[in-house]
Amino acid sequence: MPFFSELFVSEILRKPVLDPRxxxxxxxKDLVVVKGEPLxxxxxxxxxxxxxxFNLQWSDLSIFNKxxxxxxxxxxxxxxxxxxxxxxxxxxxxxxxxxxxxxxxKVVRVNDVKLEGLNTEAVLLAVDVGMRGIMRRLxxxxxxxxxxxxxxxxxxxxxxxxxxxxxxxPKLTAISxxxxxxxxxxxxxxxxxxxxxxVSHKEGAILFKGLDAETAAEALSELxxxxxxxxxxxxxxxxxxxxxxxxxxxxxxxxxSDLSAEKAQEILGSLEKEDxxxxxxxxxxxxxxxxxxxxxxxxxxxxxxxxKEAIESFRRDAEEVETVYYIYVTDAEEKLKGVVSxxxxxxxxxxxxxxxxxxxxxxxxxxxxxxxxxxxxxxKYNLVALPVVxxxxxxxxxxxxxxxxxxxxxxxxxxxxxxx
Amino acid sequence: MRFSKKVLLFLSxxxxxxxxxxxxxxxxxxxxxxxxxxxxxxxxxxxxIPTTVAxxxxxxxxxxxxxxxxxxxxxxxxENYGVKSTFYMMAALLIANFGTTLANFAGWAASMDIxxxxxxxxxxxxxxxxxxxxxxxxxxxxERVLLFACLLYFGYVISGFMAKPDWIPVFKNTFVPxxxxxxxxxxxxxAIIGTTITPWMQFYLQSSIAEKGIRKEAYKASRLDVILGCxxxxxxxxxxxxxxxxxxxxxxxxxxxxxEAAIALKPLxxxxxxxIFALCLANGxxxxxxxxxxxxxxxxxxxxxxxxxxxxxxxxxxxxxxxYTALIVVSALVILIPGAPLVSLxxxxxxxxxxxxxxxxxxxxxxxxxxxxxxxxxNPKSYNYIxxxxxxxxxxxxxxxxxxxxxxxxxxx
Numbered sequence: 001m002p003f004f005s006e007l008f009v010s011e012i013l014r015k016p017v018l019d020p021r022x023x024x025x026x027x028x029k030d031l032v033v034v035k036g037e038p039l040x041x042x043x044x045x046x047x048x049x050x051x052x053x054f055n056l057q058w059s060d061l062s063i064f065n066k067x068x069x070x071x072x073x074x075x076x077x078x079x080x081x082x083x084x085x086x087x088x089x090x091x092x093x094x095x096x097x098x099x100x101x102x103x104x105x106k107v108v109r110v111n112d113v114k115l116e117g118l119n120t121e122a123v124l125l126a127v128d129v130g131m132r133g134i135m136r137r138l139x140x141x142x143x144x145x146x147x148x149x150x151x152x153x154x155x156x157x158x159x160x161x162x163x164x165x166x167x168x169x170p171k172l173t174a175i176s177x178x179x180x181x182x183x184x185x186x187x188x189x190x191x192x193x194x195x196x197x198x199v200s201h202k203e204g205a206i207l208f209k210g211l212d213a214e215t216a217a218e219a220l221s222e223l224x225x226x227x228x229x230x231x232x233x234x235x236x237x238x239x240x241x242x243x244x245x246x247x248x249x250x251x252x253x254x255x256x257s258d259l260s261a262e263k264a265q266e267i268l269g270s271l272e273k274e275d276x277x278x279x280x281x282x283x284x285x286x287x288x289x290x291x292x293x294x295x296x297x298x299x300x301x302x303x304x305x306x307x308k309e310a311i312e313s314f315r316r317d318a319e320e321v322e323t324v325y326y327i328y329v330t331d332a333e334e335k336l337k338g339v340v341s342x343x344x345x346x347x348x349x350x351x352x353x354x355x356x357x358x359x360x361x362x363x364x365x366x367x368x369x370x371x372x373x374x375x376x377x378x379x380k381y382n383l384v385a386l387p388v389v390x391x392x393x394x395x396x397x398x399x400x401x402x403x404x405x406x407x408x409x410x411x412x413x414x415x416x417x418x419x420x
Numbered sequence: 421m422r423f424s425k426k427v428l429l430f431l432s433x434x435x436x437x438x439x440x441x442x443x444x445x446x447x448x449x450x451x452x453x454x455x456x457x458x459x460x461x462x463x464x465x466x467x468x469i470p471t472t473v474a475x476x477x478x479x480x481x482x483x484x485x486x487x488x489x490x491x492x493x494x495x496x497x498x499e500n501y502g503v504k505s506t507f508y509m510m511a512a513l514l515i516a517n518f519g520t521t522l523a524n525f526a527g528w529a530a531s532m533d534i535x536x537x538x539x540x541x542x543x544x545x546x547x548x549x550x551x552x553x554x555x556x557x558x559x560x561x562x563e564r565v566l567l568f569a570c571l572l573y574f575g576y577v578i579s580g581f582m583a584k585p586d587w588i589p590v591f592k593n594t595f596v597p598x599x600x601x602x603x604x605x606x607x608x609x610x611a612i613i614g615t616t617i618t619p620w621m622q623f624y625l626q627s628s629i630a631e632k633g634i635r636k637e638a639y640k641a642s643r644l645d646v647i648l649g650c651x652x653x654x655x656x657x658x659x660x661x662x663x664x665x666x667x668x669x670x671x672x673x674x675x676x677x678x679x680e681a682a683i684a685l686k687p688l689x690x691x692x693x694x695x696i697f698a699l700c701l702a703n704g705x706x707x708x709x710x711x712x713x714x715x716x717x718x719x720x721x722x723x724x725x726x727x728x729x730x731x732x733x734x735x736x737x738x739x740x741x742x743x744y745t746a747l748i749v750v751s752a753l754v755i756l757i758p759g760a761p762l763v764s765l766x767x768x769x770x771x772x773x774x775x776x777x778x779x780x781x782x783x784x785x786x787x788x789x790x791x792x793x794x795x796x797x798x799n800p801k802s803y804n805y806i807x808x809x810x811x812x813x814x815x816x817x818x819x820x821x822x823x824x825x826x827x828x829x830x831x832x833x
Contacts, residue, residue, distance in 0.1 A: 097499060110725075138507055
């Protein structure tokens, strides 16, 4: 049956469906959606007559628009329909649910669904997430338009193409939609975190499972500690350990310290020994001190290293390290002797020794230093990172400028969903 | 599980129940309790026990939904009952909560008056500082303010002791119900239940539990949090009634507002008791002003699928910011306009609240019994009798309350 127009599903719900003689077969109750190329399509209508449900195949329809819906069969040939969890129904399963708008990187609610004729099929073109959709469902779209015209404003359409949607409910993923889960994985981790913090923890965990360890690690570190703990606790230990391993040790330590003691032990147990030690070392410090925010991933070479050797080692070491702009110079006992900036190394002749170019007057803090003091020093001396040393001068770790900014100015995504 | 571990688990999930319960004692709650104590002495104290039971039954179901689904009540209603029910419910909630905000600003203005500060200065100052605290402050700051404010409620316990009540009749009246066939008595006892069990706190509790991400395994601890919170609410209510009953009632002082109670306390219970009473009223009112508009804006926006969040601008989250700002600004303005129909607006709000409550409770009960949503955590059959019983009683009372307000022929209030 040809269908060459566009309509919103709410416009046809409860409309009568006519047989060829013009008698009423029943009223539209819902629409069943199935997979289709390139977009999901309507396979049949569920119609209701005298409180009984019937199944009307799409192919049995002769007219389908927002004014008239007519079939070319008679009531006697209608098959009854059983509501089933396997079918995807537009009004039951898509209306009013939350979805991810991957284009705008936010969570929205479906107010209405727009269909369009494509060849002989009706395909799901877009979802309406705007005010118009709400008004249409309430039956006051026209009134709203008039009111806005009076106020000399335009009532905008707010549609999201089906291509940019990612469902949150596992139910919606049951039918394979044209756009795979990849959409969400391509978002910036900070946007992902914002989305995850807006949905229930269960749905957040589902989204999370679809991500690769690296993306998941980045998104995780952007989340509120409570959400982090809820998500990690809900995962199996191996997957959780994979994600933790991808995180810088300081952030990993923050996440693990929010978990229950058993879960933390389990995860630490399945990490590689070296990573686990790094993390445990960091967990021993108070949260709002230099020790609590420092990372122990940094680059340190001996004073006698030449610039040429340093650059070669740097190529290998920098992969694993978050902040690479300073190279620390330590002696055989790992006492901090000096600092060389990356720029200095790149500009110096290859055979120069690090001890010749290193700066020996530099600022350090102890692990007990308060985070606000650390922030003050970083800000005053315009540093990218600040070394943390113990009373004997051993280099324990570094506090980086991005970590300190997170502490004094939590990023938007870390704010709670409801801040009440 | 070892005991120490149980304590730890409880500490990690506690909060939502206790905070919700505390905010429940806002200006209108304090007013109702004060009026009840001054008018009928200790004789209404017994209503607190059934009220606490009803509150626990309802809050427990709502908390359970929050834990199991991880979603707020307005989300669940939208997802299961469609946009129409949600829209009308949210519209009613907006009106009712406007009235609640108004009542809280009125309480703030009155208590400032007692402390010798002009309301024309303090209401704008209160409104502006709340707006800035919430939209520009960090979550940590807000949370600290809230927790500190919750502690201040214990001032009422102190003022209760300072009123030197005769404890034997106090306890007798608490545990032995007595019924007076007096319309004012009936209305006040219903008002006590009505001010304790409100629609918006069901939304607030479920959201804050969902927000906290409490897991099903920790549900028992969360239930304890709810029970503890409900008990605290009514213990505070108890002391407010006792304070007024011990001092104002014997002298035959009749009051209509909580602030009048604070003034009347001065010659009877001393300057400090009066001061503490006024300070607690200011605190309860301000807490209500912080939470109610914010919570309203959140539930409405989440149910309708609008962008919400206090760190967003008017451009990013227009509906959210406008609802939140308008609730505060309009309420504050109404308080400042001399001769504004304050009382009729608050009565309108309590009527809307009374109409809304049955719907909220019925939706909540049918959601909590929906196995598709709650799985094995649906109400056990026996529990359903209790909850339906409670809800039917509350609905009858709410209907009665609304009828007496609309047609005041029966009552003399």
